[in-house]
Amino acid sequence: MTLQVIVGAQWGDEGKGRIVDWFAAQADFSARYNGGDNAGHTVTVGSRIFKLHLIPSGIIHPRIVAILGNGMVVNPGTLFEEMDMLRQAGISVSPERLRLSCAAHLITPAHQALDKALEAERGKGSIGTTGRGIGPAYTDKATRRGLRLADMLAPDFCDRIGDHVTEANRTLRMLEAPELDPEPVCEQYREYAGRLKPFIADTSLELHTALQAGKTVLAEGAQGTLLDIDFGTYPFVTSSSTTAPGALTGLGLGLDVACGARVVGVVKAFQTRVGSGPFPTEVFDDLALRLRGTGEHPWDEYGTTTGRPRRVGWLDGVLLKYANRINGVSELAITKLDILSGLESLQLCTAYRCEGKLLTDLPFGSADLSPYEPVYEELSGWREDVSAVRRWEDLPSEAQAYLGRIADLAGAPVRLVSVGPEREQVVNHP
Numbered sequence: 001m002t003l004q005v006i007v008g009a010q011w012g013d014e015g016k017g018r019i020v021d022w023f024a025a026q027a028d029f030s031a032r033y034n035g036g037d038n039a040g041h042t043v044t045v046g047s048r049i050f051k052l053h054l055i056p057s058g059i060i061h062p063r064i065v066a067i068l069g070n071g072m073v074v075n076p077g078t079l080f081e082e083m084d085m086l087r088q089a090g091i092s093v094s095p096e097r098l099r100l101s102c103a104a105h106l107i108t109p110a111h112q113a114l115d116k117a118l119e120a121e122r123g124k125g126s127i128g129t130t131g132r133g134i135g136p137a138y139t140d141k142a143t144r145r146g147l148r149l150a151d152m153l154a155p156d157f158c159d160r161i162g163d164h165v166t167e168a169n170r171t172l173r174m175l176e177a178p179e180l181d182p183e184p185v186c187e188q189y190r191e192y193a194g195r196l197k198p199f200i201a202d203t204s205l206e207l208h209t210a211l212q213a214g215k216t217v218l219a220e221g222a223q224g225t226l227l228d229i230d231f232g233t234y235p236f237v238t239s240s241s242t243t244a245p246g247a248l249t250g251l252g253l254g255l256d257v258a259c260g261a262r263v264v265g266v267v268k269a270f271q272t273r274v275g276s277g278p279f280p281t282e283v284f285d286d287l288a289l290r291l292r293g294t295g296e297h298p299w300d301e302y303g304t305t306t307g308r309p310r311r312v313g314w315l316d317g318v319l320l321k322y323a324n325r326i327n328g329v330s331e332l333a334i335t336k337l338d339i340l341s342g343l344e345s346l347q348l349c350t351a352y353r354c355e356g357k358l359l360t361d362l363p364f365g366s367a368d369l370s371p372y373e374p375v376y377e378e379l380s381g382w383r384e385d386v387s388a389v390r391r392w393e394d395l396p397s398e399a400q401a402y403l404g405r406i407a408d409l410a411g412a413p414v415r416l417v418s419v420g421p422e423r424e425q426v427v428n429h430p
């Protein structure tokens with residue numbers, strides 16, 4: 001039995017979609033374990049660009065069964081849009097290929113309205129959420145009044161949706177935000193329930209059975225380690241368990257499958273984040289524009305879900321070491337190395353300075369990074385365009401040195417390097 005976990009080691013947007021796509025070629029199941037349509041995973045196959053928010057990126061491979069795990073929050077409207085998009089691209093999305101956990105939670109328009117109203121109320125202290133209703137849906141889950149996909153099968157589902165909207169309206173009223181009419185929401189969700197029924201299953205049991213039968217399950221994390229509800233830069237985080245151990249609870253798997261699991265930490269060759277929160281190695285002005293791009297290419301640093309420009313900076317080796325520890329990373333996949341081509345020199349944050357001391361570990365986790373000043377090591381850049389390189393030995397020596405230093409800091413070997421958005425633009429370093 002083989003569990004492979006693909007996890008973001010930064011603040012999300014590491015390029016997990018294309019790494020999942022690479023591993024999915026050899027897998028049987030592709031399973032998302034956290035988050036909802038706040039995620040945006042991009043896979044480029046020839047001239048086709050797939051942007052997936054809910055359905056695991058592995059679905060593009062015909063033999064894969066795609067699973068939406070119990071750790072997820074599901075907006076059925078987005079799900080149907082995505083199913084249509086895939087079908088139009090000739091990809092089969094039948095109940096045999098796509099299975100939704102009966103224990104996953106639903107996102108409704110009331111959650112989205114609450115998300116926006118709560119952000120508006122936070123004012124300057126806002127988190128910069130995606131506005132997709134993620135926080136309020138997980139709040140309902142934690143306070144035990146959430147709606148699960150299994151509830152769609154119950155005869156009184158419409159009443160429950162109505163009660164949920166009425167309850168949300170109480171909070172919206174307090175926040176002086178527009179209230180929702182429960183009737184159209186009930187109607188819409190009644191229709192969604194009819195269409196979703198054939199896809200709802202006990203996916204924990206299905207994955208367990210598959211692993212027992214020797215199948216390979218690829219667990220796809222959304223967001224990144226530094227956005228994890230427990231281990232991220234709290235409170236500037238998302239509301240789910242984004243880390244690799246979250247794959248166990250988010251898919252309903254036991255600890256037995258964790259032994260021998262392959263944990264791939266996906267790391268962008270530089271650092272980015274969207275939304276508010278600390279970012280010690282952030283850069284501005286011309287260098288920021290150089291790393292971010294202008295927005296004219298699909299790979300430029302603009303949010304897949306919201307279109308917001310991403311904040312950019314130098315790679316932070318202290319946070320990477322932390323992420324590798326929390327996830328138990330066994331190997332690294334480095335993405336967007338090609339973007340660094342042409343920079344004369346690169347800065348790599350190898351430690352933090354705090355009150356005259358050098359730190360390479362975070363004494364109090366990642367929540368408050370304000371006391372730390374990054375300490376940089378300067379490395380030579382390379383001029384060569386690396387986008388056509390497919391073998392490690394063909395990478396410029398400076399690029400190899402940069403990747404080697406990342407591996408040292410992280411404490412895990414670099415196995416894959418992506419050098420462009422296309423499926424085949426990968427250097428495999430076995």
Ligand code: IMP
Pocket residue numbers: 011012013038039040127128129130131132133134135222223227236237238239274275276
């Ligand atoms: P939420 O998940 O919409 O509640 O947003 C909480 C924080 O996580 C915000 O800073 C978002 O920008 C960030 N975030 C959520 N999803 C993603 C993602 O897929 N990539 C990068 N950042 C994300």
